[in-house]
Amino acid sequence: MNVSLLIILAFLFLSIYIGIRAKKGKEMNLDQWAVGGRGFGTIFVFLLMAGENFTTYTFLGGSGGAYGLGGPMIYVFSSLCYIVMYWFFPPIWKYAKKNNILTQSDFFASKYKSTKLGVLTAVVGIISLIPYLVLQFKGLGIIVSEASYGTISPAVAIWIGAVSVSIYVTVSGIHGSAWTAVVKDILMLVVILVMSIYLPYHYYGGFTPMFEKINAAKPNFLNLPKSGYGLSWYISTCILFALGASMWPHLFAASLTAKNAHILRRNSALTPLYQIVLILVLFIGFAAVLVVPGLKDPDLALFELAKKSFDPWFIGIIGGAGLLTALVPSSMLLMTASTLVAKNVVKVLKPDTTDQQIARIARMAVPILALLSVYFTFRGGEMIFMLLIMAYGFVAQLFPSLFFSLWKKNPVTLQGAVAGIIAGAVTVAVMTITNSTIATLFPHWPQVIKDIDSGIVALGVNLIVTIGVSTITRVKNVSENQLKNVEVKS
Numbered sequence: 001m002n003v004s005l006l007i008i009l010a011f012l013f014l015s016i017y018i019g020i021r022a023k024k025g026k027e028m029n030l031d032q033w034a035v036g037g038r039g040f041g042t043i044f045v046f047l048l049m050a051g052e053n054f055t056t057y058t059f060l061g062g063s064g065g066a067y068g069l070g071g072p073m074i075y076v077f078s079s080l081c082y083i084v085m086y087w088f089f090p091p092i093w094k095y096a097k098k099n100n101i102l103t104q105s106d107f108f109a110s111k112y113k114s115t116k117l118g119v120l121t122a123v124v125g126i127i128s129l130i131p132y133l134v135l136q137f138k139g140l141g142i143i144v145s146e147a148s149y150g151t152i153s154p155a156v157a158i159w160i161g162a163v164s165v166s167i168y169v170t171v172s173g174i175h176g177s178a179w180t181a182v183v184k185d186i187l188m189l190v191v192i193l194v195m196s197i198y199l200p201y202h203y204y205g206g207f208t209p210m211f212e213k214i215n216a217a218k219p220n221f222l223n224l225p226k227s228g229y230g231l232s233w234y235i236s237t238c239i240l241f242a243l244g245a246s247m248w249p250h251l252f253a254a255s256l257t258a259k260n261a262h263i264l265r266r267n268s269a270l271t272p273l274y275q276i277v278l279i280l281v282l283f284i285g286f287a288a289v290l291v292v293p294g295l296k297d298p299d300l301a302l303f304e305l306a307k308k309s310f311d312p313w314f315i316g317i318i319g320g321a322g323l324l325t326a327l328v329p330s331s332m333l334l335m336t337a338s339t340l341v342a343k344n345v346v347k348v349l350k351p352d353t354t355d356q357q358i359a360r361i362a363r364m365a366v367p368i369l370a371l372l373s374v375y376f377t378f379r380g381g382e383m384i385f386m387l388l389i390m391a392y393g394f395v396a397q398l399f400p401s402l403f404f405s406l407w408k409k410n411p412v413t414l415q416g417a418v419a420g421i422i423a424g425a426v427t428v429a430v431m432t433i434t435n436s437t438i439a440t441l442f443p444h445w446p447q448v449i450k451d452i453d454s455g456i457v458a459l460g461v462n463l464i465v466t467i468g469v470s471t472i473t474r475v476k477n478v479s480e481n482q483l484k485n486v487e488v489k490s
Contacts (some may be wrong), residue, residue, distance in 0.1 A: 147319025
């Protein structure tokens with residue numbers, strides 16, 4: 001057994017130990033398990049919400065995207081999502097606190113007074129979380145296999161990760177995620193800082209010479225292309241990410257752990273500083289372009305470059321950091337999805353289910369959802385960043401209905417919300433399954449339109465249907481009420 005693998009296993013056992021120990025002294029009812037009793041302060045909320053955005057995608061997808069795509073990867077630096085969170089999460093937290101809401105679906109069901117809408121949003125949320133979980137498990141397999149120099153296969157690594165995260169999520173819920181996130185973020189920052197500074201200077205003599213050499217060897221690689229991943233794709237993808245980020249059910253749950261709404265505003269103001277980490281990850285990917293050229297899988301860029309540059313013991317440190325960037329988000333994703341299944345699907349189908357039974361069902365759902373995600377991990381072969389974009393497009397379909405629900409007078413009816421979410425979700429699903437884009441559907445349209453992200457197209461369909469159906473049903477409801485008043489007077 002090599003030293004790299006020993007270090008990775010040490011971090012694995014540490015994460016399980018911390019995750020299980022986080023339960024100590026707490027009664028794990030559903031409120032404690034899912035939202036930590038709404039008692040987390042600034043640091044834990046920051047680590048849960050900022051840290052959940054920095055996953056295996058940060059480690060592998062960002063560097064792999066920079067290696068394979070070049071300039072278009074600058075979209076990951078967009079901080080627009082935190083502007084949305086700054087304004088959205090505080091009023092959501094206040095409403096959730098007042099109405100004892102634990103999940104995103106609870107919020108929709110309460111705002112629109114419909115348990116059926118709660119079920120629909122739960123299903124959309126769960127379906128959105130599965131690709132995100134697949135992303136984590138796929139990244140975990142690459143990280144452990146590469147960092148162990150092939151001693152552990154990606155398949156075995158995925159199974160080990162799925163079992164490990166299922167254990168401490170089932171035991172400690174969000175408390176385990178929060179404490180493990182502390183170790184994860186510290187280790188990740190150290191590793192990324194070392195690699196992003198050392199590698200450009202070691203191979204190129206600095207950042208400027210690195211970009212000059214890349215530009216000379218691959219002209220226009222660092223620019224946005226005129227078609228495909230061009231300017232309109234970049235703008236539309238940044239907008240999609242800004243709207244979709246605040247719709248993730250696990251980030252919604254993380255926001256509800258805060259002691260007060262002010263913590264959420266402070267978190268949204270500070271988190272953009274964390275985006276600097278993403279730029280550093282891109283530097284690692286760019287450094288690999290000329291040092292390890294010709295990789296068939298761009299997601300391997302970080303580790304191929306690392307193994308060429310560092311001793312095995314540091315590869316173990318990198319692998320340990322990467323392991324935690326998969327396990328911590330996976331724990332939040334599994335916990336959130338299982339809570340949605342138990343509270344917003346099972347509870348609706350069987351209203352007489354007690355809170356204790358719901359908590360037990362949520363825990364039982366964790367390994368089942370983990371197995372489902374592992375299945376799709378082995379079935380799917382997309383690049384990591386493509387999986388993330390697809391998932392964002394799906395979850396973003398919840399945005400219009402939630403946005404309008406925060407108005408003093410909501411212009412969206414229940415029927416409009418349901419129709420809009422379904423229309424947007426179906427659009428994303430059809431375009432994903434058929435591998436369709438605006439360019440393939442309308443090849444003669446201007447390039448600037450053809451390059452718009454498909455998720456934005458689905459969001460546009462969603463908005464049109466939402467407003468249209470709401471207008472029709474509101475007029476119908478008014479007419480029916482007027483008719484009833486006339487009948488009563490008669």
